[in-house]
Amino acid sequence: MVDDTTAKDNDLAVGSKITLENRSGKDASFDVAGIVKNSQLVNGVLASPEGFAPLSDTKGVAFMFVVTDPDADVGKVQDQVKKVALASNPLADVQSNQELIDQISGQINTVVYPLYALLAVIVIISIVGIVNTLLLSVFERTREIGLLRAVGTTRRQVRRMVRYESVITSVIGATLGVVVGVVFGGMMIYRIDEIPFAFPTGQIIIFFIVAIIAGILAAILPARRASRLDVLHALQYE
Numbered sequence: 001m002v003d004d005t006t007a008k009d010n011d012l013a014v015g016s017k018i019t020l021e022n023r024s025g026k027d028a029s030f031d032v033a034g035i036v037k038n039s040q041l042v043n044g045v046l047a048s049p050e051g052f053a054p055l056s057d058t059k060g061v062a063f064m065f066v067v068t069d070p071d072a073d074v075g076k077v078q079d080q081v082k083k084v085a086l087a088s089n090p091l092a093d094v095q096s097n098q099e100l101i102d103q104i105s106g107q108i109n110t111v112v113y114p115l116y117a118l119l120a121v122i123v124i125i126s127i128v129g130i131v132n133t134l135l136l137s138v139f140e141r142t143r144e145i146g147l148l149r150a151v152g153t154t155r156r157q158v159r160r161m162v163r164y165e166s167v168i169t170s171v172i173g174a175t176l177g178v179v180v181g182v183v184f185g186g187m188m189i190y191r192i193d194e195i196p197f198a199f200p201t202g203q204i205i206i207f208f209i210v211a212i213i214a215g216i217l218a219a220i221l222p223a224r225r226a227s228r229l230d231v232l233h234a235l236q237y238e
Contacts, residue, residue, distance in 0.1 A: 001046040004037040020045065020055060024090055028054035123210065126173065127218045130166055134222035138162065138229075145226055146234025155227035162223035163216060170215030174208055 002012060012018060012032050021027040030051065036042040064085075068077050078096055085092035095103070138145065145158060182199070189197045 001034050001036055001042060002032055003039060003042045003044060004035055006044055007032070007035045018045070022055045022091075026055055123214055126170070127214050130169055130215065130218035131221055133169070134162060134166055134219060135225065137165070138222050138226045142229060142234050145229055146231050149229070149231045150235060158227045159219075159223035162226050163219040166219035166222070167212055167215035170211045170218070171208065174211035178204055178207065 002010075002018070006012070010018065012035070014032055014034060016032045017029050018032060019027055019029050030045075030047065036046075066077070066081055068074060074096055078094055082092075082094040085094055148158065149155075186197055189195055
C-alpha cells in the first residue's frame, strides 16, 4: 500500500511495480496493491513484516537483550557486542540500559516540556486573577480594615493578613489541581498494563512551593494598598 502523494510523485497505480532500497543498499521489487488517499496513518509505503522480509537484514530478529555479570564493565561489554552486531548488520544499534532509559525519557520530555510551558502561563494568569480578587476584597472591606487599624492593628499585620489570604487561595487551587491531576493520571495509567503508577512526590512538593510563591507575589500590591488606607476615611466609608 502507498499513500496518494507517493503514488503521484512516482507515477504509480494499482498493479504497478515499485523498487525499494534499504539503508544498507539491498533492494527489492513490490507490487502496489492499493493507494490510500487522505490518510494520516499511511505515509509512504505500508506492508506487512512478511512483505518487507526481502529488505530485512536482521533475519526476523528485532531485539536482543544481553545480560551482563554484576561486576562486568558495561562500557567494555557494550563495545564488544557492538563489534559483533555491526559485523552482521551495519544498521544495528547497541544501547545500554541507561541509554535506553534516557532515550525514552527524552521522547516523553518532548511532550512534557510544552505542558510545563503551558503551566507557567496558567500560573501567570492565576497571579493576575488573585491580584484582582484581593484588590476587590480590600475595596469591599475598607471599613473593616479601618476598624482593625483603629483598635491597634499595625500596617505590618494588615499586610500579613492579606498575604495569608492570597497564599491560602493559591494553595487551595494547587491542591485541587494536584488531586484532579493525580486522579486522571491514575485513570490513564490504569488502562496501560506495561506502565506502573508512580506518585510524583518531588514534583508535587515543587508545585506547592511555586503556588506559595505565586500567592506571596500576588499579595504585594493588595497588601500594600490595604496597609496604606487612611484610618479616618476608612471608618467613614460605606
